[in-house]
Amino acid sequence: MASTSARRRTAVSKPDDAPAWLASDRERLDLKLWVRLLACAHAAEQRVKTRIKDQFGINQTQFNLMSQLDRSPAGIRMGEVARRTVVTGSNVTAVVDDLERRGLVARQNADTDRRATVIKLTPKGRSAFAEMAPVHAEWILELFSELPDSEKRNLVRQLDGLKAAMRATLSTSL
Amino acid sequence: MASTSARRRTAVSKPDDAPAWLASDRERLDLKLWVRLLACAHAAEQRVKTRIKDQFGINQTQFNLMSQLDRSPAGIRMGEVARRTVVTGSNVTAVVDDLERRGLVARQNADTDRRATVIKLTPKGRSAFAEMAPVHAEWILELFSELPDSEKRNLVRQLDGLKAAMRATLSTSL
Numbered sequence: 001m002a003s004t005s006a007r008r009r010t011a012v013s014k015p016d017d018a019p020a021w022l023a024s025d026r027e028r029l030d031l032k033l034w035v036r037l038l039a040c041a042h043a044a045e046q047r048v049k050t051r052i053k054d055q056f057g058i059n060q061t062q063f064n065l066m067s068q069l070d071r072s073p074a075g076i077r078m079g080e081v082a083r084r085t086v087v088t089g090s091n092v093t094a095v096v097d098d099l100e101r102r103g104l105v106a107r108q109n110a111d112t113d114r115r116a117t118v119i120k121l122t123p124k125g126r127s128a129f130a131e132m133a134p135v136h137a138e139w140i141l142e143l144f145s146e147l148p149d150s151e152k153r154n155l156v157r158q159l160d161g162l163k164a165a166m167r168a169t170l171s172t173s174l
Numbered sequence: 175m176a177s178t179s180a181r182r183r184t185a186v187s188k189p190d191d192a193p194a195w196l197a198s199d200r201e202r203l204d205l206k207l208w209v210r211l212l213a214c215a216h217a218a219e220q221r222v223k224t225r226i227k228d229q230f231g232i233n234q235t236q237f238n239l240m241s242q243l244d245r246s247p248a249g250i251r252m253g254e255v256a257r258r259t260v261v262t263g264s265n266v267t268a269v270v271d272d273l274e275r276r277g278l279v280a281r282q283n284a285d286t287d288r289r290a291t292v293i294k295l296t297p298k299g300r301s302a303f304a305e306m307a308p309v310h311a312e313w314i315l316e317l318f319s320e321l322p323d324s325e326k327r328n329l330v331r332q333l334d335g336l337k338a339a340m341r342a343t344l345s346t347s348l
Contacts, residue, residue, distance in 0.1 A: 041215030146339035159210040165320035
């Protein structure tokens with residue numbers, strides 16, 4: 001493990017003649033950013049996640065899927081659903097099965113490829129989401145209500161920069 | 175649900191005479207920030223989470239707990255461990271049991287209160303963490319390596335502002 005660490009350490013653009021404090025300073029800045037980013041996201045998500053469960057009776061993954069289906073009237077292929085929800089580590093089949101049991105989504109054969117399964121919102125699902133979406137948006141507004149709009153705009157721009165920077169180093173897509 | 179939405183909408187500091195587009199514009203900005211924040215955090219976390227599991231053989235919650243224990247030589251009370259790891263939704267007892275089985279942490283009675291249980295790193299756990307920490311730090315450095323330091327500093331400052339702003343609206347602490 002020590003040799004892996006040493007190899008990686010060399011790989012991270014630090015000139016050979018740089019003073020030792022430079023690497024440690026850089027490490028501190030990066031770890032600080034890492035901790036802040038995760039703490040903010042977790043705090044925000046935790047609050048909204050609990051409210052989704054309590055007030056809508058579905059979980060966050062299911063709400064996010066309904067939101068994506070609401071923007072995709074032609075439906076989303078099952079394989080694509082799996083790809084999009086992979087970050088949450090949820091069992092995609094269970095997520096879709098449960099929404100189907102509630103009559104909120106339906107599985108259909110794809111128009112273009114009869115072997116592929118496509119998920120769509122049912123009319124009941126569409127109207128349920130139309131009621132949930134503005135409530136959900138209000139929670140987000142409330143959560144960020146103490147931050148000035150100028151700082152929100154700055155943060156969006158900065159996070160876009162971070163996303164692009166991570167894309168350049170990540171093999172997995174954002 | 176519609177009436178809840180209407181009530182909340184009124185509560186969000188929008189002057190009565192404001193044009194309708196103002197609320198919708200604000201909603202768009204807030205939702206954009208929400209999506210960016212979660213997408214960045216998830217992408218970053220997913221990559222590192224997988225590496226922790228693959229290379230250290232423990233999960234992210236266990237790594238984070240060992241990191242906290244490394245900074246707390248006197249140990250952390252079981253109740254405090256539960257509070258700190260609650261955001262991940264993990265089963266705290268299972269997390270600690272598994273680390274204890276591997277000989278990385280030990281349960282002890284608290285010095286100040288014999289009824290309270292305190293978790294500490296064992297010497298083996300401390301030396302294992304000393305090997306993991308620099309490797310983990312290199313992953314973070316690699317992840318953020320394409321972002322200029324000036325933007326990292328800006329982001330840290332902005333996220334601190336967001337954290338403070340959310341604290342002002344959240345009853346749960348960050």
